[in-house]
Amino acid sequence: MGFSTLKGRNLLSLLDVNAAEIGELLDRAGDLKERAACGERVPVLAGRNIALIFLKPSCRTRVSFVVAATQSGAHPEFFGREDIRFGIKESVRDIAQVFGRVFDGVMFRGFEHTTIAEFAAHAGVPVWNGLCDTYHPTQVLADLLTLRENFGELHGLPVTYVGDGRNNVARTLAVAAVKLGLDLRVLAPEPLHPDPASIAELLAGAESSRAAITVTASPAEALAGSAAVYGDVWVSMGEEEQTDRRIELLRDLKVTPELMARTGRTDTVYLHCLPAFHDLETETARARPDLREVADEVFEGPRSRVFDQSENRMHTAKALMQLTIAG
Numbered sequence: 001m002g003f004s005t006l007k008g009r010n011l012l013s014l015l016d017v018n019a020a021e022i023g024e025l026l027d028r029a030g031d032l033k034e035r036a037a038c039g040e041r042v043p044v045l046a047g048r049n050i051a052l053i054f055l056k057p058s059c060r061t062r063v064s065f066v067v068a069a070t071q072s073g074a075h076p077e078f079f080g081r082e083d084i085r086f087g088i089k090e091s092v093r094d095i096a097q098v099f100g101r102v103f104d105g106v107m108f109r110g111f112e113h114t115t116i117a118e119f120a121a122h123a124g125v126p127v128w129n130g131l132c133d134t135y136h137p138t139q140v141l142a143d144l145l146t147l148r149e150n151f152g153e154l155h156g157l158p159v160t161y162v163g164d165g166r167n168n169v170a171r172t173l174a175v176a177a178v179k180l181g182l183d184l185r186v187l188a189p190e191p192l193h194p195d196p197a198s199i200a201e202l203l204a205g206a207e208s209s210r211a212a213i214t215v216t217a218s219p220a221e222a223l224a225g226s227a228a229v230y231g232d233v234w235v236s237m238g239e240e241e242q243t244d245r246r247i248e249l250l251r252d253l254k255v256t257p258e259l260m261a262r263t264g265r266t267d268t269v270y271l272h273c274l275p276a277f278h279d280l281e282t283e284t285a286r287a288r289p290d291l292r293e294v295a296d297e298v299f300e301g302p303r304s305r306v307f308d309q310s311e312n313r314m315h316t317a318k319a320l321m322q323l324t325i326a327g
Contacts, residue, residue, distance in 0.1 A: 004024060004323045004327045005021060006021055006024065006025070006323040006324050006327070007323065007324060007325075007326070007327030008126060008324065008327075009126060009324050010120045010126055010127045010128070010324075011126075011127075011128045011129060011137055011138070011320060011324070012113070012116060012117055012120055012127065012129045012135070012137070013113075013129065013134070013135040013137050013172065013175060014135070014137045014140065014141075014172060014175040014176055014179060015175055016137075017179075018179065018207060019179045019180055019207045019208065022141075022144070022176075022179055022180060024323065025141060025316065025319050025320060025323065026141070026144055026145050026148060026316070026319075028319035028322065028323055029141070029145050029312070029315040029316040029318065029319035030145065030148075030149075030315075032315055032318050032319055032322075033145075033312070033315040036071065036315070041071050041072075041073075042071075042072065042322070043071075043072060043073025044072060044073065044322050044326045045069070045072040045073045045074035045104070045321065045322060045325055045326060046073030046074070047073070047074075048072075048073070048074040048075070048104040048105070048325060049074065049075050049077065049102065049103050049104055050065070050069045050074050050075065050076045050077070050103065050104065050105050050106070050107065050321065051076075051077055051079060051099050051103040051105070051106045051107070052065055052066070052076055052077065052078045052079065052106075052107045052109075052130075053079045053084060053106060053107065053108045053109065053110070054078065054079065054080055054081065054109045054130075055081050055084075055086075055108075055109060055110035055111060056081075056109050056110060056111065056131060056237060057080075058109060058130070058131070059274075059275070060274060060310050060313050061107070061109055061130045061131065061138070061313070062078070063314070064138075064310075064313035064314040064317045065107050065130070065314075065317050065321075066078075067314050068314050068315075068317035068318035068321060069318075069321060071318060072318055072321060072322055074104070074321070077103075086115065092115055092118045092119050092122075093118065093122045095119070096118070096119040096120075096121075096122035096123040097122050097123070097124070099123055099125075100122070100123035100124035100125045101124075103125060104125055104126075104325050105125055105126045105127070105128070105321055105324065105325050106119070106123055106125060106126070106127045106128070107127075107128045107130045107138075107317075108120075108127055108128070108129060108130060108132075109129075109130035109131045109132075110131075110132055111132060111133055111238075112132065112133060113129075113132045113133065113134040113135065115132075116129055116132055126321075126324040126325055128317075128320055128321070128324070131168065132168065133168060134168055134171060135168050135171060135172050135175075136168040136169050136172050136273070137172055138313065138316065138317060138320065139169060139172070139273050139313065140169070140172040140173055140175075140176050141316040141320070142309050142310075142312035142313040142315075142316045143173070143176075143230070143271060143273070143309055143312075144176060144180070145312045145315065145316055146269075146271065146305050146308050146309045146312050147159070147227075147228060147269075147271075149308070149312075150227075150228075150267075150269055150305065151227055154180045154181065154182060155180065155181040155182075155208060155210045156181060156182075156183055156210045157182055157183060157227050157228075158182075158183040158185065158225050158226045158227050158228075159173070159177075159182055159183065159184055159185070159226065159227060159228045159230060160184075160185040160186075160187055160222045160223055160226040160228065160229050160230065160263075161173055161184065161185070161186050161187065161230045161232070162187045162188075162222075162229060162230065162231050162232075162253050162255055162259075162293075163187075163188060163192075163231060163232040163233075163234060163250065163253070163293065164188060164192045164232065164234065164236070164246070164250075165186040165187075165188035165192050165193050165194045165215060166188075166192060166193070166194050166195075167232065167236055168236075169230075169232055169273050170186055170188075170194060170232075171194065171198075173230070174186070174194070174199065174202055174213055175202065177202075177211050177212070177213055178202045178203060178205065178206040178207060178208070178211045178213070179206075179207050179208070179211075180207075180208060180211075181206075181207075181208030181209070181210030181211050182210075182211065182212075183210070183212045183214075184212065184213045184214070185213075185214045185215075185216065185221070185222040185223075185226065186213065186214065186215045186216070186222070187216060187217070187218075187219060187222035187223070187253060188215070188217065188253075189217050189249045189250065189253075190217055191249060192249060192250075193215050193217075194215060196215070199213050199215060219253070219259065219262055220262065223259070223262040223263050224262070224263065224264060225263060225264060225265065226263045226265070226268060227263075227265065227267070227268060227269070228268065228269050228270070228271050229255060229259070229260060229263065229268060229269075229270050229271070230270075230271040230272070231255045231270065231271070231272045231276065231293050231294045232272065232273055232293070233275070233276065233277060233293060234246040234247065234250045234291060234293050235291070243288065243291065247288075247290050247291060250293070251290065254292065254293055254294065254295065255270065255293065255294040255295065255298050256294075256295045256297075256298065257295065257297050257298060257301075260298055260303065268303060269303050269304070269305045270294070270298050270299070270301070270303050270304045270305065270306065271305055271306065271309055272294065272299070272306045272309070273309070274306060274309075274310060276293065276294055276299060276306065277291050277292040277293055277294075278292055278293075278294045278295065278296045278298075278299035278300070279292075279296045279299075
Protein backbone atom coordinates (compact mmCIF):
# COMPACT_ATOMS: atom_id res chain seq x y z
CA MET A 1 0.00 0.00 0.00
CA GLY A 2 1.47 3.37 -1.00
CA PHE A 3 1.46 6.57 0.97
CA SER A 4 -1.90 8.30 1.31
CA THR A 5 -2.60 11.89 2.29
CA LEU A 6 -5.63 10.51 4.14
CA LYS A 7 -3.53 8.88 6.88
CA GLY A 8 -4.48 10.26 10.30
CA ARG A 9 -7.39 12.27 8.87
CA ASN A 10 -11.02 12.53 9.98
CA LEU A 11 -14.03 12.25 7.69
CA LEU A 12 -16.75 14.36 9.26
CA SER A 13 -18.16 15.45 5.90
CA LEU A 14 -17.06 15.28 2.27
CA LEU A 15 -15.94 18.88 2.72
CA ASP A 16 -12.93 17.37 4.53
CA VAL A 17 -11.58 15.74 1.35
CA ASN A 18 -10.84 16.90 -2.18
CA ALA A 19 -11.84 15.26 -5.43
CA ALA A 20 -8.56 13.34 -5.75
CA GLU A 21 -8.92 11.95 -2.23
CA ILE A 22 -12.51 10.87 -2.91
CA GLY A 23 -11.20 9.17 -6.04
CA GLU A 24 -8.54 7.41 -3.98
CA LEU A 25 -11.18 6.17 -1.54
CA LEU A 26 -13.35 4.88 -4.37
CA ASP A 27 -10.41 3.24 -6.13
CA ARG A 28 -9.38 1.50 -2.94
CA ALA A 29 -12.95 0.38 -2.23
CA GLY A 30 -13.31 -1.00 -5.74
CA ASP A 31 -10.03 -2.91 -5.42
CA LEU A 32 -11.01 -4.32 -2.02
CA LYS A 33 -14.41 -5.34 -3.40
CA GLU A 34 -12.77 -7.25 -6.24
CA ARG A 35 -10.40 -8.97 -3.81
CA ALA A 36 -13.26 -9.88 -1.47
CA ALA A 37 -15.14 -11.45 -4.39
CA CYS A 38 -12.12 -13.73 -4.90
CA GLY A 39 -12.05 -14.62 -1.20
CA GLU A 40 -9.00 -12.47 -0.50
CA ARG A 41 -8.70 -10.46 2.70
CA VAL A 42 -6.39 -7.48 3.21
CA PRO A 43 -5.70 -7.49 6.97
CA VAL A 44 -3.62 -4.31 7.08
CA LEU A 45 -5.28 -3.33 10.37
CA ALA A 46 -4.29 -6.49 12.24
CA GLY A 47 -3.97 -5.76 15.95
CA ARG A 48 -5.91 -2.48 15.69
CA ASN A 49 -9.08 -1.66 17.63
CA ILE A 50 -12.05 0.26 16.23
CA ALA A 51 -14.77 1.91 18.34
CA LEU A 52 -18.29 2.12 16.92
CA ILE A 53 -20.39 4.73 18.73
CA PHE A 54 -24.12 4.60 17.97
CA LEU A 55 -26.20 7.33 19.56
CA LYS A 56 -28.66 6.59 16.73
CA PRO A 57 -29.41 2.96 15.84
CA SER A 58 -28.65 1.57 12.39
CA CYS A 59 -28.64 -1.67 10.43
CA ARG A 60 -26.32 -0.91 7.49
CA THR A 61 -23.84 1.30 9.32
CA ARG A 62 -23.30 -1.31 12.02
CA VAL A 63 -22.97 -4.35 9.78
CA SER A 64 -20.79 -2.51 7.26
CA PHE A 65 -18.29 -1.22 9.81
CA VAL A 66 -18.19 -4.45 11.82
CA VAL A 67 -17.47 -6.57 8.75
CA ALA A 68 -15.14 -3.97 7.22
CA ALA A 69 -13.08 -3.82 10.42
CA THR A 70 -13.01 -7.60 10.81
CA GLN A 71 -11.98 -8.24 7.19
CA SER A 72 -9.24 -5.63 7.64
CA GLY A 73 -7.91 -7.56 10.65
CA ALA A 74 -9.13 -5.11 13.31
CA HIS A 75 -11.36 -5.70 16.32
CA PRO A 76 -14.58 -3.63 16.33
CA GLU A 77 -16.25 -2.73 19.64
CA PHE A 78 -19.84 -1.46 19.74
CA PHE A 79 -21.04 1.30 22.09
CA GLY A 80 -24.75 2.13 22.27
CA ARG A 81 -26.41 5.26 23.54
CA GLU A 82 -26.64 4.00 27.12
CA ASP A 83 -22.97 3.00 27.15
CA ILE A 84 -21.78 6.58 26.55
CA ARG A 85 -23.85 9.31 28.15
CA PHE A 86 -22.38 12.47 26.70
CA GLY A 87 -22.87 15.50 28.87
CA ILE A 88 -24.58 13.54 31.68
CA LYS A 89 -21.65 12.07 33.58
CA GLU A 90 -18.76 13.08 31.33
CA SER A 91 -18.06 15.78 28.79
CA VAL A 92 -17.60 15.04 25.09
CA ARG A 93 -14.00 16.20 25.41
CA ASP A 94 -13.19 13.82 28.25
CA ILE A 95 -14.79 10.81 26.55
CA ALA A 96 -13.00 11.61 23.28
CA GLN A 97 -9.64 11.58 25.05
CA VAL A 98 -10.42 8.26 26.71
CA PHE A 99 -11.30 6.69 23.37
CA GLY A 100 -8.32 8.24 21.62
CA ARG A 101 -5.91 6.69 24.11
CA VAL A 102 -7.10 3.11 23.53
CA PHE A 103 -8.66 2.93 20.05
CA ASP A 104 -7.06 3.40 16.63
CA GLY A 105 -10.17 4.88 15.03
CA VAL A 106 -13.76 5.79 15.92
CA MET A 107 -16.97 5.63 13.88
CA PHE A 108 -19.47 8.07 15.39
CA ARG A 109 -23.17 7.99 14.52
CA GLY A 110 -25.12 10.66 16.34
CA PHE A 111 -27.23 13.79 16.17
CA GLU A 112 -25.65 17.27 16.17
CA HIS A 113 -22.66 17.79 13.88
CA THR A 114 -21.08 19.97 16.56
CA THR A 115 -20.87 16.95 18.90
CA ILE A 116 -18.96 14.77 16.46
CA ALA A 117 -16.74 17.73 15.53
CA GLU A 118 -15.89 18.31 19.20
CA PHE A 119 -15.23 14.61 19.69
CA ALA A 120 -12.89 14.53 16.67
CA ALA A 121 -11.05 17.63 17.86
CA HIS A 122 -9.96 15.87 21.05
CA ALA A 123 -9.72 12.18 20.10
CA GLY A 124 -6.34 12.30 18.40
CA VAL A 125 -7.24 9.35 16.13
CA PRO A 126 -9.26 9.22 12.89
CA VAL A 127 -12.99 9.80 13.44
CA TRP A 128 -15.55 8.93 10.76
CA ASN A 129 -19.06 10.34 10.64
CA GLY A 130 -21.49 7.42 10.35
CA LEU A 131 -24.37 9.93 10.20
CA CYS A 132 -25.38 13.13 11.90
CA ASP A 133 -28.25 15.53 11.40
CA THR A 134 -26.22 17.54 8.88
CA TYR A 135 -24.15 15.06 6.84
CA HIS A 136 -23.95 11.39 5.87
CA PRO A 137 -20.57 11.02 4.12
CA THR A 138 -20.12 7.26 4.56
CA GLN A 139 -23.44 6.67 2.81
CA VAL A 140 -22.64 8.93 -0.13
CA LEU A 141 -19.22 7.30 -0.65
CA ALA A 142 -21.12 4.05 -1.20
CA ASP A 143 -23.53 5.87 -3.52
CA LEU A 144 -20.64 7.22 -5.59
CA LEU A 145 -19.06 3.77 -5.87
CA THR A 146 -22.40 2.37 -7.04
CA LEU A 147 -22.80 5.11 -9.63
CA ARG A 148 -19.26 4.58 -10.87
CA GLU A 149 -19.87 0.83 -11.20
CA ASN A 150 -22.92 1.52 -13.37
CA PHE A 151 -21.82 4.54 -15.42
CA GLY A 152 -18.04 4.79 -15.11
CA GLU A 153 -17.57 8.55 -15.39
CA LEU A 154 -19.05 10.72 -12.63
CA HIS A 155 -18.24 14.10 -14.17
CA GLY A 156 -21.43 15.54 -15.61
CA LEU A 157 -23.51 12.54 -14.55
CA PRO A 158 -27.13 13.66 -14.01
CA VAL A 159 -28.56 12.44 -10.69
CA THR A 160 -31.99 13.34 -9.31
CA TYR A 161 -32.65 13.30 -5.58
CA VAL A 162 -36.38 13.08 -4.73
CA GLY A 163 -37.71 14.00 -1.29
CA ASP A 164 -36.75 16.34 1.52
CA GLY A 165 -34.04 18.46 -0.05
CA ARG A 166 -32.86 19.72 3.32
CA ASN A 167 -31.86 16.40 4.89
CA ASN A 168 -28.38 14.99 5.50
CA VAL A 169 -28.27 12.78 2.39
CA ALA A 170 -29.38 15.57 0.04
CA ARG A 171 -26.88 17.95 1.63
CA THR A 172 -24.04 15.43 1.26
CA LEU A 173 -24.94 14.69 -2.36
CA ALA A 174 -24.70 18.44 -2.98
CA VAL A 175 -21.17 18.43 -1.55
CA ALA A 176 -20.28 15.44 -3.74
CA ALA A 177 -21.64 17.31 -6.77
CA VAL A 178 -19.32 20.28 -6.33
CA LYS A 179 -16.34 18.04 -5.58
CA LEU A 180 -16.76 15.61 -8.48
CA GLY A 181 -18.81 17.50 -11.05
CA LEU A 182 -22.14 15.75 -10.73
CA ASP A 183 -25.22 17.32 -12.32
CA LEU A 184 -27.41 17.09 -9.22
CA ARG A 185 -31.10 17.87 -9.42
CA VAL A 186 -33.00 18.15 -6.13
CA LEU A 187 -36.69 17.48 -6.73
CA ALA A 188 -38.69 18.70 -3.75
CA PRO A 189 -41.74 20.83 -2.96
CA GLU A 190 -40.78 24.41 -2.18
CA PRO A 191 -41.15 24.11 1.64
CA LEU A 192 -38.54 21.32 1.54
CA HIS A 193 -36.00 23.12 -0.65
CA PRO A 194 -32.47 23.46 0.73
CA ASP A 195 -31.26 26.90 1.76
CA PRO A 196 -30.37 28.80 -1.45
CA ALA A 197 -27.47 30.56 0.23
CA SER A 198 -25.84 27.27 1.21
CA ILE A 199 -26.19 25.93 -2.34
CA ALA A 200 -24.72 29.13 -3.77
CA GLU A 201 -21.80 28.89 -1.35
CA LEU A 202 -21.09 25.30 -2.36
CA LEU A 203 -21.18 26.15 -6.07
CA ALA A 204 -18.90 29.15 -5.53
CA GLY A 205 -16.24 26.80 -4.18
CA ALA A 206 -16.80 24.01 -6.70
CA GLU A 207 -13.71 21.96 -7.59
CA SER A 208 -15.16 20.89 -10.93
CA SER A 209 -16.40 23.10 -13.75
CA ARG A 210 -19.00 20.42 -14.53
CA ALA A 211 -20.64 20.79 -11.11
CA ALA A 212 -24.29 21.76 -11.17
CA ILE A 213 -27.03 21.82 -8.53
CA THR A 214 -30.59 22.48 -9.62
CA VAL A 215 -33.33 22.79 -7.00
CA THR A 216 -36.82 22.53 -8.41
CA ALA A 217 -40.38 21.42 -7.75
CA SER A 218 -40.81 20.44 -11.42
CA PRO A 219 -40.49 16.70 -12.17
CA ALA A 220 -39.96 17.48 -15.86
CA GLU A 221 -36.98 19.72 -15.13
CA ALA A 222 -35.46 17.40 -12.54
CA LEU A 223 -35.88 14.07 -14.31
CA ALA A 224 -35.12 14.71 -17.97
CA GLY A 225 -32.07 12.65 -18.94
CA SER A 226 -31.28 11.62 -15.37
CA ALA A 227 -29.06 8.56 -14.98
CA ALA A 228 -30.14 7.90 -11.40
CA VAL A 229 -33.21 8.63 -9.31
CA TYR A 230 -32.34 8.71 -5.61
CA GLY A 231 -35.17 8.25 -3.10
CA ASP A 232 -35.26 8.62 0.66
CA VAL A 233 -37.80 8.30 3.44
CA TRP A 234 -40.13 11.25 3.75
CA VAL A 235 -39.85 11.42 7.53
CA SER A 236 -36.41 11.15 9.11
CA MET A 237 -35.75 9.68 12.54
CA GLY A 238 -36.99 12.09 15.21
CA GLU A 239 -39.43 13.88 12.88
CA GLU A 240 -42.39 11.54 13.32
CA GLU A 241 -44.69 14.37 14.41
CA GLN A 242 -44.37 15.80 10.88
CA THR A 243 -45.66 12.66 9.16
CA ASP A 244 -49.02 14.05 7.99
CA ARG A 245 -47.45 17.23 6.63
CA ARG A 246 -44.72 15.34 4.76
CA ILE A 247 -47.25 13.02 3.14
CA GLU A 248 -49.24 16.04 2.02
CA LEU A 249 -46.14 17.65 0.51
CA LEU A 250 -44.54 14.59 -1.07
CA ARG A 251 -47.33 12.22 -2.12
CA ASP A 252 -47.11 13.35 -5.75
CA LEU A 253 -43.37 12.60 -5.81
CA LYS A 254 -43.63 8.93 -4.92
CA VAL A 255 -41.16 7.10 -7.17
CA THR A 256 -43.30 4.96 -9.45
CA PRO A 257 -42.54 3.30 -12.81
CA GLU A 258 -44.26 6.29 -14.42
CA LEU A 259 -41.96 8.75 -12.63
CA MET A 260 -38.89 6.70 -13.58
CA ALA A 261 -40.00 6.74 -17.22
CA ARG A 262 -39.86 10.54 -17.23
CA THR A 263 -36.05 10.39 -17.40
CA GLY A 264 -36.40 9.27 -21.01
CA ARG A 265 -33.55 6.77 -20.50
CA THR A 266 -33.60 2.98 -20.48
CA ASP A 267 -30.52 2.75 -18.23
CA THR A 268 -31.69 4.93 -15.34
CA VAL A 269 -31.04 3.25 -11.98
CA TYR A 270 -32.91 3.66 -8.71
CA LEU A 271 -30.97 4.39 -5.51
CA HIS A 272 -32.06 4.60 -1.88
CA CYS A 273 -30.02 4.90 1.32
CA LEU A 274 -32.43 2.59 3.20
CA PRO A 275 -34.52 1.76 5.11
CA ALA A 276 -37.28 2.24 2.55
CA PHE A 277 -41.04 2.04 2.79
CA HIS A 278 -41.90 0.22 -0.40
CA ASP A 279 -44.27 -2.58 0.63
CA LEU A 280 -46.60 -3.48 3.51
CA GLU A 281 -44.24 -5.88 5.26
CA THR A 282 -43.32 -3.52 8.09
CA GLU A 283 -45.37 -2.29 11.02
CA THR A 284 -44.90 1.35 10.01
CA ALA A 285 -45.96 0.78 6.41
CA ARG A 286 -49.05 -1.16 7.44
CA ALA A 287 -50.04 1.64 9.80
CA ARG A 288 -49.43 4.37 7.20
CA PRO A 289 -49.50 2.88 3.68
CA ASP A 290 -49.59 6.42 2.26
CA LEU A 291 -46.09 6.96 3.68
CA ARG A 292 -44.44 4.73 1.08
CA GLU A 293 -42.01 6.86 -0.93
CA VAL A 294 -41.34 4.27 -3.64
CA ALA A 295 -43.46 1.70 -5.45
CA ASP A 296 -42.49 -1.90 -4.86
CA GLU A 297 -42.23 -2.39 -8.64
CA VAL A 298 -39.36 0.13 -8.69
CA PHE A 299 -37.67 -0.97 -5.46
CA GLU A 300 -37.70 -4.64 -6.44
CA GLY A 301 -37.34 -3.98 -10.18
CA PRO A 302 -34.39 -4.54 -12.52
CA ARG A 303 -33.26 -0.92 -12.29
CA SER A 304 -32.92 -0.97 -8.52
CA ARG A 305 -29.39 -0.81 -7.14
CA VAL A 306 -30.33 -0.31 -3.49
CA PHE A 307 -28.67 -3.50 -2.24
CA ASP A 308 -25.54 -2.77 -4.28
CA GLN A 309 -25.40 0.50 -2.34
CA SER A 310 -25.90 -1.38 0.91
CA GLU A 311 -23.05 -3.78 0.14
CA ASN A 312 -20.85 -0.90 -0.96
CA ARG A 313 -21.24 0.66 2.47
CA MET A 314 -18.94 -2.12 3.69
CA HIS A 315 -16.35 -1.79 0.93
CA THR A 316 -16.11 1.99 1.25
CA ALA A 317 -15.95 1.75 5.06
CA LYS A 318 -13.08 -0.70 4.67
CA ALA A 319 -11.24 1.65 2.34
CA LEU A 320 -11.85 4.59 4.67
CA MET A 321 -10.52 2.80 7.73
CA GLN A 322 -7.49 1.35 5.95
CA LEU A 323 -6.43 4.61 4.33
CA THR A 324 -6.93 6.84 7.37
CA ILE A 325 -5.35 4.44 9.87
CA ALA A 326 -2.66 2.60 7.89
CA GLY A 327 -2.26 5.04 5.03
